[in-house]
Amino acid sequence: MNKMQKAITELAEMDELAAQSSPVHSLHPAVKLIAAVAYILVTLSFDKYDLGGLVPMVLWPVLLFQFSDIDVRTCFYKLRIVLPLVMAVGLFNPFFDKTVLLRLGNLPVTGGFLSMLTLMLKGVFCLMASFLLMATTPIDNLCAALRQLHVPKMLVTLLLLTYRYVGVMTDELAVMTDAYHLRAPGQKGIHISAWGSFLGQLLLRSMDRAQELYSSMLLRGYHQHFHYADIKPFRKRDAVTIALCIGCFLVLRSVRIAEVLGRIVVR
Amino acid sequence: MHMADALLSPAVAATMYAASGVAAGISIHKLQKDDEPQKLPVMAVTAALVFAGQMINYTIPGTGSSGHMCGGMLLSALLGPQAGFLSMIVILTIQCLFFADGGLMALGANIWNMAFYGCFVGYYLIWRPIMQSRWFGDGKSAQRARIAAASIIGCVVSLQLGAFSVVLETSLSGITELPFGAFVALMQPIHLAIGLVEGLITAAVLLFVYESRPELLQCLDHTEGEGGRRSLRAVVAILAVVALVVGGGLSLLASSNPDGLEWALFGNAEQGYAENMGLDEENFGLSGKAADTAAAIQEKTAFLPDYAFADSDTPAGTTVSGIAGSAIVAGVALLICFAGGFFRKKKKT
């Protein structure tokens, strides 16, 4: 499998997850979107040393994983992109910030170490939140929600169309890549002599494809307006759900649950 | 160069969202005014193509490593800046939503860093002036040279600006303890290399398009007579941008933190950084394993004793009881996981 085929598989997996049914799946997509954004904002707002405050935020994604019937492990694969990046930045912290903030027994814990851990946890939590959003919401529902949230029509339509053709184009490039490597054994990538033509050929074909696609739209009555089939009306219940979610985050943000719990065991 | 959510503070993330949002709004307005309905499918298919195209490995001759393409410059040369910008937004959104490449809150920043510069700066300050100029004279081969030059300069400049923005955003967010100057010194040279390679790839693709379907490229027909003046303007514009990037970056670096410069000069951590940050999780040929890097960093930090950058008046917010409590929370979380898994299995059997 080459990289493009892997990408297609990954895309297909997300679609499959989103097509399942669970209490979380059946929530209004706008609710899930707003809740995810609120969760990420609250998570990011913790101070860089506030590990104790941050840790309880894990409860939210963990609960969602349970209610949506999705295995936590499915998202770990995605961490491979986020973690190295976050770590690359975070790893410097212990070396620059050597202020000892607290001691665990004899072990001094430096600010840099704490901020590195906080940073990594933030990375993982935020990823979980976005992952849960997409794993429980099909793209067309999300786009409908974006429209309800007044994201410009052109952008949403473009997103929808592009999403559709990402699969098609990736598939085509995957085949081309295989065809290339079958005739160029031992080459790791595209040789410089084909740098332009490899993508260029497909690009030219794509322009014809776009033309045909536009014809297909025209022939089915397209006139500047895209209609979305799957728009769920936004009800009072949904507003309440959003309020509840945000309430939960604010509680997690303001009540220092970790410390409260900690005081029970540590005097 | 995709930033993760964790690297941004809410304020910076929101600011970048606002900035990208305004740029997107203006672009949409412009496109709606132009009223070219057939442009939408073209944008969608081209965006999908660039999305897939980013995964192609291009062998860099003589190095055994491979380069990649990001696409902002390519899209704006094919579709124009506004349509290119929107296409890039959509690509970045799909990467963020489905591949966890970048984050939901970092999307605004990512759009700014990777799409805005490539599309708007790349187009208005580099592509258009160069294409309308008389650089390299008249005729087809001059046109080819102009396309190549515009692609390469455009990619280099937009990546430099993008990399600088990453540093700025991360530093303003107070995420990293890495001194600003050192961070800049780390990022800019790596992205110079990336930009050059991306520029070459973009040039190759655009030249191919030029040979087969020149009408697909923006700004190819330059008006007669205005050449001289435009040419001068082009040179001035480009020089200004380059000066801004290089001068701005260097002076900030030198003035704000001489130690940082020193650190960067001594420090060889760029390699590891390149591997991790960069280069979009694909090694960019700057070899070195993570382990070596960690060791290298430790070695270097030994040169710099007692660096205390942390502002000591930041409330620690963490106590021993906090940590103990965190452990309890983690335990509870794990418990929920296991309990859930347990029940799920039971339901199925």
Place this chain on the structure above:
Amino acid sequence: MIEFQHVSFAYEKDRPVLRDLSFRIEKGEAVGLIGANGAGKSSVMKLLLGLLQGEGKILVDGVEVRKDTLAEIRRKLGFVLQNSDNQMFMPTVYEDMMFAPLNYMLTREEAEARVDAVLARLHLEHLKHRYNHKISGGEKRMAAIATVLAMEPEAVLMDEPTSALDPYNRRIVINTIRELDQTRIITSHDLDMILDTCDRVILLSEGRIVADGKASVLLRDRELLERNRMELPLSIMGRPE
């Protein structure tokens, strides 16, 4: 229902694609448009749909195909593209089928009822909420036909409807075409399929009509077909020894 009067067309001057084409197709007829590559089959389709403009007159239900009548004309014609990926541009089959009805100002409920009816008629209910990029080639072709039928067109035009399908899916498509009661125009190199689905055949060569008549007669004329770079359908040729 569809009439071409002295239609000519050229992409570039001096290289005509269609030369003085005239024919008439009655309501409910199934017509196979055949000819070698480059004979002008797809140009005929595109002219009829108003995607290209040529010389001469094209009438659909007595209305001339012109810029100002395009909306009216296109509403009556459904076009199944050869490449279903280009036809189906929405993420799911359902969204795609809803596209045309919603564009024609139907309410969501009416549109959905129409979509469900078409799906039931083609036995495709299971595809309704599937993703277009995840269904097989055969399913995709059927879904594309369903998408067009959801418009309730008066005529269905099909470009190579059986290309790249396995025998089983090809048979499903053929049966579907046979059961349609709309006017049908089908271009294809699959002459067996044309023989199965069409009563009448128009044979094009170098932009001219060289034969127009009953499918059962024309498709048995070995000499005529071979002269125009085609072969007898296998079912007529019989099993080669």
